Amino acid sequence: MRCQSLILLILSAVTATAAEAPRFFPSSSHDNSSRIDSDVEAWYARQLTALGERSLCCGEPLSRKVIRFTWLRTFHQPVAIRMEQSTTGAWTLRTKVSGGAGGFNPGSVVIDEQRELSAADADRVLAKITHGSEFWMLPESLPRVQSRSLPDGSVELRITSDGAQWIVEVRDGDDYHFVDRWSPEEGLVREIGLLLMSLSKQEFGSVY
Numbered sequence: 071m072r073c074q075s076l077i078l079l080i081l082s083a084v085t086a087t088a089a090e091a092p093r094f095f096p097s098s099s100h101d102n103s104s105r106i107d108s109d110v111e112a113w114y115a116r117q118l119t120a121l122g123e124r125s126l127c128c129g130e131p132l133s134r135k136v137i138r139f140t141w142l143r144t145f146h147q148p149v150a151i152r153m154e155q156s157t158t159g160a161w162t163l164r165t166k167v168s169g170g171a172g173g174f175n176p177g178s179v180v181i182d183e184q185r186e187l188s189a190a191d192a193d194r195v196l197a198k199i200t201h202g203s204e205f206w207m208l209p210e211s212l213p214r215v216q217s218r219s220l221p222d223g224s225v226e227l228r229i230t231s232d233g234a235q236w237i238v239e240v241r242d243g244d245d246y247h248f249v250d251r252w253s254p255e256e257g258l259v260r261e262i263g264l265l266l267m268s269l270s271k272q273e274f275g276s277v278y
Contacts, residue, residue, distance in 0.1 A: 094118050094125045095248065114237065117142055120176035121150045121166045126241040127248070133157075136241045137199060139266045142172030143234040146276060147180070151266040153187070153195055161192040165270040172234065181272065191269055198262050199240045205258055211250045234278050236263050253278055 094115045118125075118140060126136055134155035141149040150166045164184040170177025199205045233253030240247055254260040267274060 093128055096127045096246070114140070114142070114235075117148050117168075117172065117176045118150065120168050120170070120178065121148060122179055122182070123150050123152070123166070126239050127246050132241055132243060135196075136239075137195060137262075137266075138237075138239045139263050140237040140239070141234060141263060141267075141274075142237075143276070143278065144173035144232045145171050146234075146274075148172045148176050149274060151270050153192070153266065153269075161187040161189075163187050163266070163269055165272050167272070167274075173232075183270075183272070185271065187269060195262065195265060195269070198258060198265075199238075201242070201245070205238070205240065205249065205262075206247050208249045208258065210248060212252075236260065238262050 093111075095111050123138070123140075126138060134157070136155070137153040139149075139151045141151075143149075148168045148170065152164045152166075153161060154164070155161055162184055163186075165181065166179055167181035168177045169180040235250060235252060236254055236259050237248060237250045238259050249259050251257070251259045264277075267277075
């Protein structure tokens with residue numbers, strides 16, 4: 071199957087470099103320590119390293135907030151959009167795009183642009199990630215096999231295959247939380263991702 075072949079390709083690509091990759095997510099990120107979880111974390115680390123991004127989960131407390139949206143589409147260019155507060159309190163948005171594909175080799179950075187955000191635009195994002203808000207309550211990850219109840223009382227199972235990882239991270243001093251979703255069609259992670267895409271003023275092509 072196409073999905074199985076893709077997963078095997080991703081795992082083989084990241085396993086060789088897993089030991090060398092920096093930790094981008096805390097060791098307690100996932101509910102268990104199975105091989106797939108470790109390899110997924112290595113896959114994310116490889117993509118973020120190629121984009122020239124640093125880890126937000128570990129290290130010394132930050133004196134300012136950082137919000138990062140990582141978008142890994144299977145067959146399209148990897149994207150990282152980082153919103154960061156300066157020492158003066160102003161907000162900047164830095165957008166990086168690499169030349170590979172989110173489900174394969176990340177390639178090297180082909181776009182690296184930064185712009186200042188107005189207070190109003192920054193507030194639109196901050197309103198979605200304030201402490202005590204829904205974001206901090208969301209589980210970090212969900213299985214790709216999802217279910218929903220139908221009007222007739224039956225349950226529909228949805229097994230995802232090709233798509234995109236939408237990962238939103240927030241670091242505020244000692245506090246850190248991330249939410250990882252596979253091709254969300256609705257919900258807070260999609261809202262934050264689409265908002266940051268819009269604020270970046272970049273064209274990304276297919277959104278999925």
